[in-house]
Amino acid sequence: MSLEDPAPGEVQVIVDSVGICGSDLHAWSEGSVGDSANLYPMVLGHEPSGTVVKVGAGVTGISPGDRGALEPALYCYHCEFCRHGKFNICANIKFLSNPGHPGFFRERVNLPAKNFLAVPPSLTSDLATLIEPLAVAMHSLKFAAIQPDETVAVFGAGPIGLLTIAALKATKAARIWAIEPLAHRREMAVAIGATVAVPPEEARASILHGSSHRGVDCVIDCAAGEQTMNDAMHVSKNGGRVVLTGIHAGKYVPLEGSTMRRKELSIFNVRRSNDEAHDALHLMLAHPERFAPLVTHVRSLDQVAEAFNIAGKYLDGVGKMIVRPQQ
DSSP: OOOOOOOTTEEEEEEEEEEOOHHHHHHHHHSEETTEEOOSSOOOOOSEEEEEEEEOTTOOSOOTTOEEEEOOEEOOSOSHHHHTTOGGGOTTOEETTBTTBOOSSSSEEEEEGGGEEEOOTTSOHHHHTTHHHHHHHHHHHHHHOOOTTOEEEEEOOSHHHHHHHHHHHTTTOSEEEEEOSOHHHHHHHHHHTOSEEEOHHHHHHHHHHHTTTSOEEEEEESSOOTTHHHHHHHHEEEEEEEEEOSOOSSSOOOOOHHHHHHTTOEEEEOOSOSSOHHHHHHHHHHOHHHHGGGEEEEEEGGGHHHHHHHHHTTOTTOSEEEEETTO
């Protein structure tokens, strides 16, 4: 595939691996992500890693052959939010994987050099795709503000939930519950750091019994199901914190206002990450054994329909599905 040379300040990368994200699955199966409708044709994929093949004028410290994780968001750096360091809510953000901005299920991409994070040879290209979603999980923990010996519940043990559990393990939380309907994902949750993993129908009883009916200090909803936010509020302690990391399929979801009010809960929303990629890389390099088991399936780009079918229907014990455009 031919591509114009990178502009000044840019690098051109061959895309080595791309993880399939939950929002990709929403776009694939529902034709939208929340209230953002697909506009065809469009290219999905925003959890990429790649190898530099060309550098534009003015780029220093990056050379052809360097491998790295690729940041899919392009910020303007001059709006009110960028000036205050809140790049993830940039007023002029361009996100590669949204309508009009092709994602990474393709062979080559030109990117600003600052969107390239070099990784060491010890980290495979497949594992490097986890840096983007792990950075999202680490951004969510800024709102969760977990203190040592606090208790946490995570709803959903898909890839983002599992990565959230891995990040929580580093906070020294006293006890981590994972709530997940699929047995193989419950097993993965315990392997990566959850204290206990239970199906949704057992969540309230398990958490209330395990916390002496107090509830947990913080709940992180990585599932964004129709009722998971309400379930999260029910298992939270009075004055607890509820963090929404997942993306709801619909524009509107039911919310039990009385429970939220009576408990005086703090509710936080997460939009991607904000300069947590370096921390994510450091955590992965410090504990590679936690992350390697998450990548369970790999497919080539011409098998992308099969890849989405497996990931979207949770088939074959899938954890993280990787697509390799060069395979």
